[in-house]
Amino acid sequence: MKTILQMQNVSLTYHTLKNETQAVKDLSFEGYEGELLGIVGPSGCGKTTILSLLSGILSPSQGEVLIGGEKADCHSNLTGYMLQRDELMSWRTILSNVLLGLEIKKIKTPEKIEHAKELLNKYNLGEFKDFYPNQLSGGMKQRVALIRTLVLEPKLLLLDEPFSALDFQTRLNVVEDVYTILKSEGKSAVFVTHDISEAISMCDRVIVLTHRPCSVKTIIDLFELKDYTPLKRRELPVFSKYFDKIWHSLQDTKEKENDKEITKK
Ligand code: ADP
Ligand code: MG
Secondary structure, X not given: OOEEEEEEEEEEEEEOOOOEEEEEEEEEEEEEOOOEEEEEOOOOOOHHHHHHHHHOOOOOOEEEEEEOOEEOOOOOOOEEEEOOOOOOOOOOOHHHHHOHHHHHOOOOOHHHHHHXXXXXXXXXXXXXXXXXHHHOOHHHHHHHHHHHHHOOOOOEEEEXXXXXXXXXXXXXXXXXXXXXXXXXXXXXXXXXXXXXXXXHHHOOEEEEEXXXXXXXXXXXXXXXXXXXXXXXHHHOOHHHHHHHHHHHHHHHHHHHHOOOOOOOO
C-alpha cells in the first residue's frame, strides 16, 4: 500500500493574546492511497485542527505533515475540503457552483468543464445542472459539494463532519452516495466525525483520539467490512462489535474530559 499522508510527531499550539492552547500533542499516523481514514474523538479535542494541518492552512509547531511525500501546503492542489454545510452559492446554478473552484484557481479549461459535467451525469445530477441550490434536496447539495471538490482533482480529500447538518434519514443515504463516489473515483480521504456508526459504516480504518491535546488513542482496522457499503455494514452482526470497541475507547477518554457530545445511540 502506498502512503498518501504522514503525520510525524506533530504538535500544535494556538497562541492568542490572552493564552496558549495546545490542541495536538506528538501525533503520528499514516494514511494510504485509496483509503477512507476516519477520525473520531471528543468535541474540542483537535479534529478540525488536524484537517487544517493536513491542508497546510496551519503549520505544525513541531513535527512534519506530508501529503504524497510533499510538505502540506495550502497553495498547492494537494488537498480538497468538504465542509459541514454545503456552502453552495444560491445565485449560481449547480454547474457554475461546481466550476467555482476551477474559476478561482484560473484553471477552468474545456476539458475540466467536460469532466465536471461527466461527474454530474455519473452521479445522477446531470439533469439538475441548470437548477439553483434551493431547488435541490440537502442530500443532493452535499453530492454537488463533493463533486465541486473532486473536479479540482486533489490527492487527498478532507471531510469535516460533512453530514452533521442533515437529518438522520437523509444522512444514511448521503453517506451511501458519498462512499460510492469516493470508492469508484479511487479517492483517498480523511473523514472527521463524532458519530461512531458513521465512521464504521464509511471507513477502512478509524483513528480514535484522546482528549485535548489530542494524540492517537487507538487505531481500529475495519478490513473485514471492506466489501460492504455503509447501509450493508449496518446490518452486519460485527458492526456492533466495532461500535463497542470505539465506544469503550472513547469512554476512557470521556471520563477524563467529561465530554457530552458523543452519545450512545
Ligand atoms: P474539534 O474539531 O475536535 O472539536 P478543534 O480542532 O476545533 O476541535 O479545536 C481544538 C482546541 O483548539 C479547542 O480547545 C479550541 O478551542 C482550540 N482552538 C481551535 N481553533 C483555535 C484558534 N483559531 N485559536 C485558538 N484556539 C483554537
Ligand atoms: Mg471540529
